[in-house]
Amino acid sequence: MNGGPRIVRDVRRSEPVSFTFDGSRIEAHAGESVAAALMAAGVLSFRTAPVDGGNRGVFCAMGVCQECIVEAGGQRVESCRLEVREGLVLRRVTYG
Amino acid sequence: MAEQQTPPISPIAPVAPVDVLVIGAGPAGATAAIKAADTGLSVVLADEQKAAGGQVWRAKSTAILSAPSTPESRAGDDLRHRLSASAATCLFDHRVWQIQPLDQGWMVALTGPEGPRVITARTVILATGAQERIFPVPGWTLPGVIGLAAATALMKGQMILPGQRVGVAGAGPLLPFVAHEILRQGGEVAFVADLNGLADWTKLTPQMLRRPGLALRGAGWLARLRAAGIPLLYRHGVRRITGDGRVEQVEIGPVDDRWKPVDNQQTRSFRVDAVCLGHGLAPATEATRMLNCRHDHDPALGGWHVATDDLGRTSIAGLYACGDGAGILGAAAAPVRGRNAAKAVLADLADKSGAGQTSPASNLRSVSAFGRAMTSLTIPRDGILDQITPETIVCRCEGLTRGDVEAGITAGGVSPNALKSDTRCGMGPCGGRFCQETAAMLTARLTGRPVEEIGLPTARPPLRPLPIEAVASDFDYDELPIPAPAPL
DSSP states (O other): SSOOOOOOTTTEEEEEEEEEEETTEEETTTBBBBHHHHHHHHHHHOEEEEOOHHHHHHSSSSSSSSSSEEEEEHHHHHHHOOBBOOTTTEEBOOOO | HHHHHHHOOOOOOSOOOEEEEEEEEEHHHHHHHHHHHTTOOOOOEEEESSSSTTTTTTTOOOEEEEEOHHHHHHHHHHHHHHHSSSOEEEEOOOOEEEEEEEEOOOOOOOEETEEEEEEEEEEEOOOOEEOOOOOOTTTTSSSTTEHHHHHIIIIIOOOBOOEEEEEEEEETTHHHHHHHHHTTTEEEEEEEEESOOOHOOOOOOOHHSHHHHHHHHHHHHHHHHHEEEEEOTEEEEEEEEEEEOOOEEEEEEEBTTTOBOOOGGGEEEEEEEEEEEOOOEEOOHHHHHTTTTTTTGGGTTTEEOOEEETTOOOOSSTTEEOGGGOOOOTTTTTTHHHHHHHHHHHHHHHHHSSSOOOOOOOOHHHHTTTHHHHHHTTTTOOOGGGGOOOEEETTTTTTTTHHHHHHHHHTTSSHHHHHHHHHHHTTTTTTTTTHHHHHHHHHHHHHHHOOOTTTTOOOOSSSSSSOOTTSSSOOGGSSSSOOOOOOO
């Protein structure tokens, strides 16, 4: 798809769909986690941190650390628990 | 609680109480639910993931239509098949955020795809599993640094590699598993840096042979990593991770037998696009801390864990715990512990006087030998604190450095709650799960006390962050009762 780290050998995936992250179009598969889809597209920085301002992305990948949150429909959601669907519009969370 | 009128917290009214609510659908919780349902109890099983299996037997995402099976995927499929054939009601994609005692039983508040709901239950089994312990090191907040357990979740569930060229570092059995899985699935492993020495592993050979199949698989992983020419660096740890907004380079160096960095001339740097870092598992204690259960500290069981009897009864009647959340014993022991907890519930509900008599399945010690050996590789050694420079962020949520945290401790924040009030360490959205242990070890070092004396912070609801809309019902401001102002 884009040279990203999706495992391909003997793996069949659902239909390709696309969503946007901060206006960039991301190609992915319906039902995969947004966190995985962004990583596969080479996007590692999902937001900035409120205090130190550093870039943050996926850390625990299982809904504990809250590092991978993105903005979806005005809410902050963990991208590792959010499933990709066609037309999803997501934004980076930034502060200040 | 009788004198207190609990206000309704959800628009969905509680229905008749179920006999048992199981929280967590990993191998322990799902087995407990199946066993309890098989004996005729009414059972609800809730999990925040979208399918049963927990982390170790994690289900694939719905984006994966077909993929080659592995021993873990087959074990998970078997569990999910048995669960769907049982009478237990499953609530996946549901998060428990509050558990409250009632006169009889428990009220549990959840959020799910259809909104909030409340379940009342006569008994609750907590099977909330473990979380990964990851010690700070300079650069560990950079995107591209993920946990070893995170790597397994991404590879098992999403079938995505952590990166194209990955450094694998830390301690414990996930090191060879993750490194080999990356290699097997077509990624590149730059190095494996293990804080333990080869001798730490070889002395566990007798226990590892209790699960000969898994021991043999592990030996195969190491052989293939060696054959691929990947540097397997024992008694080595990460010194720093650097990059411009994402991981680009990692520096590795030797450590001593307390895991303290030594020989600064002997470091090596690797170009990587991801680092998988982890130092073992710690029991998830937020729910049992919130409910004021008794906890014990045992490094051999992952540190702090809820105290239970042989069958999983906690110090609070009607509340049970099983699986790694009640002390890390590993995946093979989890179903045994789940069955034991179901037995205890059945006995106690039949015998209202309280502790119904029943005996635990006797083979817990033998099935947990392998898991206990693996946990022993991850008992934190205090020299690891020396990899954390004063400028390194310790509390990721609040952006607090080691220097900030130590200043708080020195100023009197010598208990987790005092340190939290003082500095906000552990107050962020992760609930202290990734800084608590480091902060306790720093406190122990600075105060000269053993780490178990430092204690645990209080846990409060919500157990997970949740949007306020999830718990506040629709209302107009006009409907809000506004009390008359107090007379002047």
